[in-house]
Amino acid sequence: MLIALAVVLLDMAAQATLIVGQYTVYRLGARADARLNSVCIAVFFAGGAVGFQLGSIAYRLGGWSLVEVPPLRGCG
Template identity: 70%
Template structure:
């Protein structure tokens, strides 16, 4: 959904309705990722939920700050199209990593 949002934003760079729709889709994607991540972290050690959540949220914030900085660099290099392309590629790469990580983990437990 995040990749679709950035793609939509790339095509709708000058249309406020498409940018607004892209922003809503991106927010839904980020909130879904946040909740899914917290759910996973809470399953690790119920006795350390507060500490694990603190590390998770700090890492989430650092990732967002790094993405903002890289987005600014992409804008300086190639304008709005580069930002949209960069934003669309990152979630696809994360999805590819996740699918390969899940498969290798399933093989190890079999």
């Protein structure tokens, strides 16, 4: 149950990060909105892809103990 709560909270944090980034882009001006928003989304996607790959490598090298977040130990 606690791991499900952690997943929901992490998802909410990721969405909040995306919203704050887009808000910042829209404050810069109407002329650059579309291009900067595209860059913002591309960087967000690339960061997720890199994080996923690094997590996969860590899991392969050290198993779950290398991947898990220390405060969440014992949750699942």
